[in-house]
Amino acid sequence: MDTRSSTNIEPPPSSVKTSFLKTCFNGINALSGIGLLSIPYALAQGGWLSLIVFLTIAVICFYTGLLLQRCMDSSSLVHTYPDIGAHAFGRKGRFIVAAIMYVELYLVAIDFLILEGDNLHKLFPAVSFRLGTLHIGGQQAFVLAATLAVLPTTWFRNLNLLAYVAAGGALASVILIGAVLWVGVLDGVGFHERGRLVHWAGLPSTMSLYSFCFSGHAVFPMLYTGMKDRKRLPMITLNLPSSSVAAKVAIYSTLVNPLTKYALMLAPVAEATESALGVSNSAVLGALVRTGLVVGTTVVAQAVPFFADVVGLTGALFGCTTTMLLPCLCYLRVRSKIGGVIKTGLETAACLAILAVGAVIVGFGTYSSVKQIHQRLR
Structure with missing residues (x-):
């Protein structure tokens, strides 16, 4: 039975295929940047x-990325992450995977706006805007400005166009790393051994943030399916773990990064929403749907402007689920249903160990993040 026909929440893959180079730009853009920016706080x-x-x-995420690729290669009907869920567990599997994946991507888009608002407000604390009689200042003003900046990029309907935006994001990540090294090595700032060796109370938050660094699995199937030649790109999960000119370059690269990634994270959510509403073939209605999704992220970013805590919740509850739990569960199920796959006790043990680690991160990380958000909102 074709499980793809059981629900209509996931659209078919785009007929416009992307080249190897453009796929690399999209992949690097999905993985680098925000995770790198959260690592110092996670270490602290x-x-x-x-x-x-x-x-x-x-x-773990490297290995589970390979598991997703094996699931996709096991059937010609599998093109997206929800397809993997359907291939493994039927209609319920598709719905659960799709719901978790889209919520995660939507939260990541919200994280980008919060980060942009935080950084711009710290750089320009006195800036405010006026819309008629309404005065908007502080972080809220910059979140709205960031929204207007990213909105046109969300109207792009294929990965070929998004690749040009992604190239800017990949370049910004490289410049950011280079600028930080320049400040540390050549500007006299140096690298000093500070901080505690281990802080047990902060480990749940740290695990959540680290999980967020590698939470690109929800986008990988879309990139993999969209390639002209899928054999050229193995599914590998990577992340690019003052007053000086270099410091300023680092700061402004940090500002560029979220703007170039927003559209890529929102694309699967937008395509699924358009498909569910039956407007996939209308560019105008599609743009209206995407605009509505952008407005929704802006509202949430204004209501819960706590970057580290929201990132921690995203990484623990949703990121860890899509990068650790679901790949292992789906692969074990697919492996048991089809022939031609080598079954080893070591492989099963590895999947079970990853499931145990993922469950710990989901439990402790989610509790810690929700607790901190609740305390901030009181």
Whole structure:
């Protein structure tokens, strides 16, 4: 039975295929930037030994990325992440995977707006805007400005166009890393051994933030399916873990990064929404749907402007689920249903171990993030 026909929440893949180079730009843009920006805070929360957790999560996400690729290659009907859920668990699997994936991507888009508002407000604390009789200042003003900046990029309907925006994001990430190294090595700031070796109370938040660094799995199937030649790109999960000119370059690269990634994160959500509403073939109605989604992220970003806590919740509850739990569960199920796949006890043990680690991060990380958000809103 074709499980793809059981629900209409996921659109068919775009007929416009992307080249290997453009797919690389989209992939790097999906993975680099925001995770890198959250690592210093995560280290401060968990201590230097938390880098062991970082490397462990990196290895796990590398492996689960390969599991997703195996699931996609096991059937010609599998093109998206919800398709993987349907292939493994039928209609319910599709719905659960789609719901988790779209909520995660929507929260990531919200995180981008919060980050942009925070950074711009710190750079220009006295700036405010006036809309008629309405005076808007502080972080809220910059969140609205960021919304207007990213809105046109969300109207692009294929990955070929998004690749040009993604190229800017990839370049901004490279410049950011180079600028930070320049400040540390050549500007006299240096790299000093500070902070605690381990901070047990902060580890739940640290694990959540590290999980967010590698939460690109929800976008990978879309990028993989959209390639002209899928054999050229193995599904590998990577992340690019003052008053001087270099410091200013680093700051402005930080500002550019979220703006170039927003549309890519929102694209799967927008396509699914358009498909569900039956407006996939209308550019005008599609633009209206995407505008509505953007407005929704802006409202939430204004209501809960706590970047680290929202990122932690996204990484723990949704990011960890899409990068650790779902790939292992779907792969074990698909492997048991089809032939031609080598079954080993070591592979099963690895999946079960990842499921255990993921469950711990989801439980403790989600509790810690929700608790901190609740305390801030009181």
